Amino acid sequence: MTVDVLLFAAYAEVLGRERLSLVMPASTTAGDVLRAVLELAGERPLPPSPLLAVNERYAPSGQALLPGDLVAIIPPVAGG
Amino acid sequence: MSRRRLLHGPLDAQRAIAAVSQPDRGAVALFVGVVRDHDGGRVVAALEYTAYEPMAERELAEILDAARARFDVAVEAEHRLGRLLVGDAAVVVAAAHSHRAPAFDACRWVIDELKGRVPIWKRQEFLDGEPEWVHPGSERQDERAGPETARSMPASVRTRAEAGTVPKRDRQISSS
Numbered sequence: 062m063t064v065d066v067l068l069f070a071a072y073a074e075v076l077g078r079e080r081l082s083l084v085m086p087a088s089t090t091a092g093d094v095l096r097a098v099l100e101l102a103g104e105r106p107l108p109p110s111p112l113l114a115v116n117e118r119y120a121p122s123g124q125a126l127l128p129g130d131l132v133a134i135i136p137p138v139a140g141g
Numbered sequence: 142m143s144r145r146r147l148l149h150g151p152l153d154a155q156r157a158i159a160a161v162s163q164p165d166r167g168a169v170a171l172f173v174g175v176v177r178d179h180d181g182g183r184v185v186a187a188l189e190y191t192a193y194e195p196m197a198e199r200e201l202a203e204i205l206d207a208a209r210a211r212f213d214v215a216v217e218a219e220h221r222l223g224r225l226l227v228g229d230a231a232v233v234v235a236a237a238h239s240h241r242a243p244a245f246d247a248c249r250w251v252i253d254e255l256k257g258r259v260p261i262w263k264r265q266e267f268l269d270g271e272p273e274w275v276h277p278g279s280e281r282q283d284e285r286a287g288p289e290t291a292r293s294m295p296a297s298v299r300t301r302a303e304a305g306t307v308p309k310r311d312r313q314i315s316s317s
Contacts (some may be wrong), residue, residue, distance in 0.1 A: 069193055070262035071274040108276035114260070117196040133193055133260075139275040140190070140197075140220055140261030141174045141232045141252060 062087055064094055064126060067133040072098070075105045085126070091115055092122030094132045108136040146201050146219050147192055147261075157235035161215040168241035170248040174232040176225045180275075184268040190222045190231065193260040204254045212247035214238045220261060231263075 066081040073079045076098070083097050091113040099107070113120050114133040126132065158169055176188050201218060208216045216236040225231055232255065236247035266272045 067193065069191065069260065070264070071276055074274065108274070108279040110278060114193070114196055117193075117199060119258075133196065135193070135260050136262070136274075137276040137278045138256070138258065138260050139263045139277060140192075140259050141256040 062089070062126075062128050064089065065131050066094055066098060067131065068098070069134070070136050071108050072102075072111070072134050072136055075102055075107055089126050090122060091120050091124045091126060091132055094126070095122065095134060098134060111136045144202075145198065146217075147194055147197055147222055148219055149223050150221070152219050152221050152230045152233045154230065154233050154235070157217050157219060157233045160217040161235045161237035163215065163237065165239055166215060166237035166244075167239055168244040169235060169237045170241070170244040172232075172234040172248050172252050173230050174252070176227050176229050176231055178227045180265060183270075185227065185265055186268050187224055187226050187266040188231070189224045189264040189266070189272075190220070191262050191264075192220075192222055194222075197260045200259045201255060204251055204259070207254075208236070208247045208251050212236070212238070212243045212250070214243055214247040216247050216251060218251055218255065220255070220259070222261075 062085055064083050064085050066083060068076055068079055068081065081098070083094060085093060085097065095111065095113060112135040113122055114135055115124055115126065115130050117131070117133070119135070154171060154173055158171060162169060176185070178185055201220070205216055205218060208214060214236045216234070218232065218234040220232045221230065232252065234248050234251045236244045236251065238244040238247070263275050264272050265275055
């Protein structure tokens with residue numbers, strides 16, 4: 062299935078875009094999507110330990126994705 | 142959710158105070174976070190704030206709801222996005238109660254929660270070099286901030302992580 066992924070801050074800068082569409086196996090988790098994004102980044106350094114959001118809510122990396130789910134990679138936040 | 146709290150223009154502390162003021166609330170605590178001119182020994186010229194806006198709006202609304210329930214206060218907050226200069230207000234929190242202790246406590250709790258879990262990021266522009274994203278916990282920033290900040294997560298996110306709704310930051314995944 063196709064999974065849309067939002068990237069922010071250093072992740073968007075390193076990957077050169079703010080949105081990706083990844084073709085993933087039918088049974089896929091949010092953590093699988095993160096691993097695929099990190100593979101795309103290759104050796105380029107990224108902030109460690111991002112959180113994940115599915116459909117605008119924080120989600121565990123083991124959360125199974127459904128078709129149409131929107132995944133966001135949330136690197137350590139720095140508001141305020 | 143109707144009220145927007147992430148704003149692309151200047152913040153107004155007076156507006157936040159007015160939003161929480163009532164005749165029976167004799168104490169209003171106000172926090173204003175302002176762009177400072179230095180970070181880690183370098184001179185900061187400007188900050189660029191970005192956000193995952195729909196999620197950030199919802200997270201901030203939930204924090205404010207939780208603060209109202211926890212401290213029995215009236216509370217509001219706004220965060221500015223876009224490019225800010227030194228001295229500009231980036232965030233405003235106002236909390237009101239009939240007495241000062243809950244007002245101070247709620248104000249501090251809200252800004253701590255906001256900094257810990259609302260998906261907002263900032264890119265610092267320095268006078269002496271390339272701009273860089275601020276990501277607390279990343280290696281370079283750990284050296285500046287001290288080792289104890291490396292694994293810090295806000296209590297609410299940690300609690301939700303333990304309950305299985307939010308993952309703990311997974312070092313294994315991110316370093317592979």
